[in-house]
Amino acid sequence: MKHDAAAAPETPSQSWKVTLPCTRAEAEALDGDIAAFALLDRPPVLMTSEVEEDNPEAWKLEAYFEGRPGPAALKLLKALVPSAARTRPQVEQLPDEDWVTMSQQGLEPVIAGRFHVRNLPDDPAPQGLKSYLIAAGRAFGTGQHETTSGCLAMLDRMHSVGMRFRNIADIGTGTGLLAFAAMHLWPRAYATASDIDPVSVDVTEKNAEVNGVPVGGGVGQIALFTSAGVDHPAIAMRSPYDLLIANILAGPLIELAPALCACLEEGGTIVLAGLLDEQADAVMAAYRAQGMRLAERIDNGHWPCLRLRKRPRIGWRRPLRLNPQARGEAPGFGSW
Known part of the structure; x- marks a missing residue:
């Protein structure tokens, strides 16, 4: 994927994590839904988890970014958890480990x-x-x-x-x-x-x-x-x-x-x-x-x-092979 316009320039290997407190209801509402970040070129991976076993309402949101998140990305993230509106996000650079692997380990089948x-x-x-x-x-x-x-x-x-x-x-x-x-x-x-x-x-x-x-x-x-x-x-x-x-x-x-x-x-x-x-x-x-x-x-x-x-087309004009003028390039984009 191409670089996130909301992020500061970083080398591709740098991984960052943003942590915010949230409620259980906010965490459940985020289950699998990252629509707010879909227009970013490098959307984060979101993970939620309980903070204290004896406090079922205390949860946290962790967002893994490829590259340091900028103000626009942090603003979008805070909008997902209104209870943290007055909380300053904890932003930290991760060690040289794979951010996708770390964020996806242990996902449910x-x-x-x-x-x-x-x-x-x-x-x-x-x-x-x-x-x-x-x-x-x-x-x-x-x-x-x-x-x-x-x-x-x-x-x-x-x-x-x-x-x-x-x-x-x-x-x-x-x-x-x-x-x-x-x-x-x-x-x-x-x-x-x-x-x-x-x-x-x-x-x-x-x-x-x-x-x-x-x-x-x-x-x-x-x-x-x-x-x-x-x-x-x-x-x-x-x-x-x-x-x-x-x-x-x-x-x-x-x-x-x-x-x-x-x-x-x-x-x-x-x-x-x-x-x-x-x-x-x-x-x-x-x-x-x-x-x-x-x-x-x-x-x-x-x-x-x-x-x-x-739709089928009739006649000798129908294409049988790729048009050499249609290069099919989408530079900077990867897959989900």
């Missing part, structure tokens, strides 16, 4: 559709569900955020109604979870996963090994690429796709609309997430302009997941 996602090996895997171990680490997409769980639910629903795909791409793959889920549902498909962040691609490869997902270029295998959007020759060569998944942010989703749709075959499906309720109309308008129509929407808190279908 998530169930979305037929999928169970855990981040600790000791968490039991329920019978009847497809379980993935996605350890807390250097990439987003452990399943806890509404955008990821909404995509899992959408994929499961698509399979349940009989939809079938043979060539799948997950753009902005993060941890690889959504690509893995799609491969489980359609095991005879070709699968492509890419991310602008090479760390995410490395994490995806490791997660594939842990979860028994074969890596490679053949049927039932996942091919991994580091790419800004779809700006990679191999991604173009593997097109057209009949299913594209993009769980990123509203800005890059709009910017990538022409290139993503150029990679999609006629009648193909795109699943979009990472956008807020108030951003959905703008995102859908960008894709309608490329010949897409909204087929289904799942609302998961403030975070909708959209399924769109490409």
Whole structure:
């Protein structure tokens, strides 16, 4: 992701934590909801916990930032916990450890559709569900955020109604979870996963090994690429796709609309997430302009997941391969 305009310039490795007291009611209201930070380029990870076992109303909010948070970010954070309006936030730089790993360790497993996602090996895997171990680490997409769980639910629903795909791409793959889920549902498909962040691609490869997902270029295998959007020759060569998944942010989703749709075959499906309720109309308008129509929407808190279908076009003008002029770059953006 690109740098947060509200943060002071820092090296990318610096991690900061902001702590504020809050009430139990405020903590419960924050469960999984970081909508206030969605427009920041580097939103924090929020964690709440009890302060004293014998005082059930005493809680605290901890926000983990990549880079030192500026005044605007602190103001947004305080707005989430009105009881701390007169309290000065405790701001501290963390040691040289991975801020995403620290903030996500011990997260509760998530169930979305037929999928169970855990981040600790000791968490039991329920019978009847497809379980993935996605350890807390250097990439987003452990399943806890509404955008990821909404995509899992959408994929499961698509399979349940009989939809079938043979060539799948997950753009902005993060941890690889959504690509893995799609491969489980359609095991005879070709699968492509890419991310602008090479760390995410490395994490995806490791997660594939842990979860028994074969890596490679053949049927039932996942091919991994580091790419800004779809700006990679191999991604173009593997097109057209009949299913594209993009769980990123509203800005890059709009910017990538022409290139993503150029990679999609006629009648193909795109699943979009990472956008807020108030951003959905703008995102859908960008894709309608490329010949897409909204087929289904799942609302998961403030975070909708959209399924769109490409309208067939008649005649020799229909595209079969990626338009070389549609580079599909969204510089500075990573995945959730």
